[in-house]
Each structure stands twice: as structure tokens, then as C-alpha cells.
Amino acid sequence: MEATIITVGDEILIGQVIDTNSAWMGQELNLRGIKVDEVFSISDTSEAIIGAIKNAFERTDLILMTGGLGPTKDDITKKAIADYYGVGMEFHEPTYERILGLFKKFKKDTTLAHKEQCYMPVNSTLLKNKMGTAPGMWFDEDGKVLISMPGVPYEMKSIMEDEVFPRLKERFPAKPIAHRTILTIGDGESRIAARIEDFETNLPENVKLAFLPNLGMVRLRLSATGDDESTIHQLLDEKVEELKLLIPHLIFGYEKDTIQNAVGRLLVENGKTIGIAESCTGGYIAHMITSVPGASAYFNGGVVTYSNKLKEKVLNVSPETIEKHGAVSEETVREMVKGALEITQADITVAVSGIAGPGGGSPEKPVGTIWLAIGDKNSTQTLKLQLWKDRIKNIEYTGVVSLNMIRKFLLAEA
């Protein structure tokens, strides 16, 4: 089963907006056994829309179209579609009443444009949009389906999940397909591949494994097809259990989890609090941890001791240590951990000091040299990274590594 995505709107063609909708749709459709054959981004003119529909229906039986349904532009896509099918428009009373109700609730007045928004091609089936005023539309003629949705990402996603996926499943019954995503951290793609080589080789023919690496983490996606939905789910569950035995120390979560969330959960489970002492990462690790709702339950706080003076004053790092070994050294991060335990009163603290770049390197300590430490009142562990010349990449990668250090420290303790 193949589909074409058409995104309508000059804002994409002039580069004012990056098209993230297509990537999301491509991913989600793929997971449901529908392959996206082409993506067209076109101008919001009737000619371009009709041309793209004709072109796409020559190759595929399914078109998903986004954009051109807003209150100012809404006539363009809808009228173009009506013209393509050679049908007229009719006023849709329930949509108008819903819009009136929404505006009454927010004590705002509707305009004539809102009333005009309620005229729909007569051959459309409306798709409920609980996140906005413009409904989606479903057309099914001559064995081919066209779906039109607003371009606002959260409106499109809501319509896809509530209305489109269930209808597609019924309209184009596909061989059942199911997926599991296993999230790993701490090893690269090729090392993981070596660890699970036998597992991969012995996978049944209807199960595929994909490696999806990203910034210190690798997602493993298992996809299975078969005749019976519950059988393939059971098969995937078994395969996940096998992976858990092979690489237990690398798995931090499943599906759409994040390392920040995983570390937060572990801290809550262990009843531990965390504190951070950052130099080169400049607050980024604290930011990652506090991007999780409810982080106040386990994050006491942190310090960003950018200057050496502050490392001494706030974290009690001895001037002799900095003098002798430098601010970027194992000795300094060890003392930073101790100072952070004292000042943040947290059970565990992480400290980072390094040269993020692009300046500040030396032959002994080139740009990308980063020292990390983690510890509690009993013990401290350290780690040295030798990263890249890119400041932002160094900061972000170090953030991920530091979260994995917290994870491993908690697992070793448990």
C-alpha cells in the first residue's frame, strides 16, 4: 500500500516554515504498513493543488494533504478539491454551530470568514478536529481516497489519530504489522550489533530489526508482520524479552520514552535526590533534568561555576588543585562533586568541566576534552570524553552522557 503526501502553502516553499508534518506522517504511516511514495510541497493555488492531486493519483490510491484550510485561505484547498471532483459546495450547519459555541466560550465574536469556512464540497465526509475550527475532509471516489487536513501540526496529529488511522485500517485492510522500539544508551550502533549478532541472525523471516542512532543513544525497532495480530504481538514481546537478557545494561526505556524521564523515574524509585555542578555544559544538564514535569521531586538544584573563582568559592575546589591540574581535570571534577554534595544537599551529584570550544584548547587538552564525575557520600567515579570541535554538539552529547552516568550509578547501587 502506497500513499502520497501533499503539503500546501507558500510558507514552506519560501522556507519560513520547516515541514515537520510529512516526517511525522511518514513515520506513522510506515508503522501501519503504508509506504509514502512521494511528498509534494506546493503553492496554495488552485492550479498547483489540482495538478498535484492528478499527478499523485496516477501513482498511488491514497493522498494525505495538509494546509490551506485556515480561516484566511480556507477557500483555496476546499474549492480546488471540489473543482477536481467537479462538485459544488454546501453549508455544514453542525460545523458552524460548533464554531459559534467555541467563540461564545472564549467570549469572542465570529466574522463572516468563519461562516464561509463552513461550506464543504458535497462529496466530503468530515473528520472531527477537536483542536481547532477547521474539520478535516475524507473523499472516496473511484477506489481512491483523498484526505485533507489543516497544516497546524497538533491539529493534523489529532485528526490523524482520532479519525484517519481507524478509517484507513478499515478502508485498506493491510496484513497486520506491529512494532516495538527499545531505547538504548551507552554503546554505539556497531557494538550493539556485535552483541546481538546471533539474535539478529536468528530472527524469524517476518521480524525485521532496524538500528536508529542519535547522539549517544540507539533505538532498536523490531517490526513484525503476519496473518494474526495477537500472534505477532506475542512474538514481538518474546523478542523484547530476549533483548532484555542480551543487553540489560543498555536499555533505558521503550517507545517514546526519554533518558531524562528514565533517570527521573529511577531517582523517584530509589528515593534519591540529585544535584549538578556544571562548567562547560553551562546549565544544559540542569535544563535537561528540569524539562521533565515534576522534576522538583528529585532535583534539588545545581550550580554553573563557569569561572575558576566560583568553583573555589561555591564548590570549595582548592586553588592548588586548579593550579596544579587545571580546571579541566579529574581532580577538579572530583572536588566539584564533593562541593556540590555540600551545597545542593542532594544524595548524588554530577560534575562536569571541559573545553566546549571552539576556542580554549591546548595541545595537552584539545577542544572537546571533557571530564565528568558522579558521586555520593561514599564514592566518586570519573569519566573522560574526547569529543568534537562543535560547541553545541559537545554540550548536548555531554548532557546525554551525564544522564547515563546517573542511571548507571543508581542501577549499581540498587
Place this chain on the structure above:
Amino acid sequence: MEATIITVGDEILIGQVIDTNSAWMGQELNLRGIKVDEVFSISDTSEAIIGAIKNAFERTDLILMTGGLGPTKDDITKKAIADYYGVGMEFHEPTYERILGLFKKFKKDTTLAHKEQCYMPVNSTLLKNKMGTAPGMWFDEDGKVLISMPGVPYEMKSIMEDEVFPRLKERFPAKPIAHRTILTIGDGESRIAARIEDFETNLPENVKLAFLPNLGMVRLRLSATGDDESTIHQLLDEKVEELKLLIPHLIFGYEKDTIQNAVGRLLVENGKTIGIAESCTGGYIAHMITSVPGASAYFNGGVVTYSNKLKEKVLNVSPETIEKHGAVSEETVREMVKGALEITQADITVAVSGIAGPGGGSPEKPVGTIWLAIGDKNSTQTLKLQLWKDRIKNIEYTGVVSLNMIRKFLLAEA
């Protein structure tokens, strides 16, 4: 002048990669008077590539194609293009020698794939790629130009800037067009429009003004066309000077500047250092400031006092203040500024305390209530924001506002 962009690669269609190349190309081409008519994302098959070229050349005389030139897939795009033109391939010795040289430098061995990478369609003009091994290609037949480049964003951008833009200017001479981007912060789009209404109304017909808002900032882009390049540049310079007189307090920079950079420059110019005391922003403000290379010249450091206990212990906020007014209050952020001046030893400090959400709100202090303060040893100013329910948006917007507070504080002092 119109162009079509074709991006080749399954990774875009399955949503593994978001296509940011097209947005960049669309923007840059637009600035040069070339309108992108359509963007096609297609599969890396010969059939799809040839089909897309034919389709695009029916409507436009210029195609920019990215992707499908990597060492593993490189034959696909090149051979498809050669087949489209009905020509053969020939070995390009200088490219091979360049690759051998690069690999020798990094002490790695080349493989057979690298040698195969050096076969090019006989009718191609090679475009130098200083960032990678695969050169770009330029085809000019029957009055129509096709450009093929690697999909790696920094390689594509480097080829576009060094090779493609100069050639396009010569090959498709357009009416001169020039642009100025003025970066503002502190007022919304409609308020800025009201402030510069007369300016906008009185703009000559060959000058257009666009408002490009984004998270507390608005970019104003002036574009002028005319017969003489130096005349339109002079005209734009005059218009920028007029804007400077109308909204001097809102302008923080020009073209690709950032508010982080602008604040950094102001701190250096004023010989001042900055320190940050964050609660709800959780380190994000410090992260913004330290994302600028060389921030250590003016950023002493910061504290993330997430718990009340830490606000008391580290920043010396009095328990009575927190008890009486709450952690999210004008009184608390005032005391945080004082405590931060003491602990970071900076000339100026900023403090933030708020409810980022989604939990933690109350009827008196709903989610999105944020208090900010800025001060030095002489004075302190405060600001209250009432933002949204979205945690990440609240954190990022507050970060931008706090940087603008630093900017305004320094400008008032100067």
C-alpha cells in the same frame, strides 16, 4: 524565475530525517529573486528520479536536487541523471586524486566504492565540495539547468554558496534584489506595525516589508528591487536608518545575529559580568548565555535553586519571605537577585521563579505565572509574566525575556 527542489532519499519519506535542506534553499533562493515552485521528496530509485526531473522541467527551467550521492548510494542519482540525458559516464581523475589525498591525510584506506564515486555523467560540470568527497554536478541542456548536490546539509550549503549562487546569478540574470533583516525584541508584531505605520505606508513601491515573529522576537525584512544594485542598497540603508530612529529601543541586531550574542557584546562593551539565579527555568538561561563562544569573558556563573531550601541556603532568601509571599513572588526574586550578586560576584544578576507547569498551579498563581528580577548593587527591577500551560514554551520564552531584561538594563545604564 522559478525553480523546483527535488530531495532524493527514503530516509525523508519514512520520516527518519526531517527535510531542513529545502527550507534553507527556499529562503536563500527567494532572497536572490528565484521562487521555489514545488518541492518533491522522492524515493532513491532511478524511475522516481527520472519521473521527477521530467515533471519539474515541464513547469520550471531550474532544478536543484539533493541526496543520493553518498558512497553507498552514489550510483543511483548520477546514473539516473545520465539516463535522463541519454549520456554515458566517465572517470574523473582529479576527484579521485582529491579523495586519495583526503584519506591519506586521515591515514585511512579507500575502498572500491570510492573509485566508483569518481565516474560522472559526461555532460556534467563538477561543483567543488570542500566539505566532503562527492562533488556537486551542474547540467545545462536545452536552456534548462539541473543541479545535483549531496544531501548532507553542511556540504549542500557550502556548494550552494561557493559554486551555485555565483553561477545562477550569471546564468539567469535577474533584476537586482537586496534585503536587510532588522531584529527586534520586546514588542509584538501588531504593536510594532502600529509604531511604524507611517514608515510602512510611505515605503516606495519597490521596497517590501515583511514581519517574521518568533518567540518574543520579531524580524523585520526589507526587500528592494530595482535596475541598479548600488541604488537599492543605498535605499535600504536609508530605510534601516529611519527604522533605527522609530524603534531604537526594540532593535538588538541585524541579519543572522542572536539575542544571546547581542547581550554578550553589550556586556563586553560595558565591561560588566553577569550571574543568574534560576528556579523554574532550571538552567535554561545559563545555557542560552553559555551557548555563545567566549561567554566565559562575561558570565561568572549561575545557580539553579529548584528547592526552597536551596533558595534559602545558597541565595540567602529569608524563610519568612517564602512563607509569607511564596517562592513565586516579587519579594522572593528580589532577594534572589541580592543573593546571586553575593554568590556569583557578578556586576549584574537576573533571578527567575515561576510555575512552568503543567502541574503546580493554584487559583491565585496559575501555571505560567513567572516572576523575574534584574539588579546590581544599586537597584533592582522586577517583571511578572503570565504565560501558557506548556512547560517547554514557558521555559524558552522566559529565557528570551530575561535576556532582553539584561539588554535593557545595560542600555539604561550606558
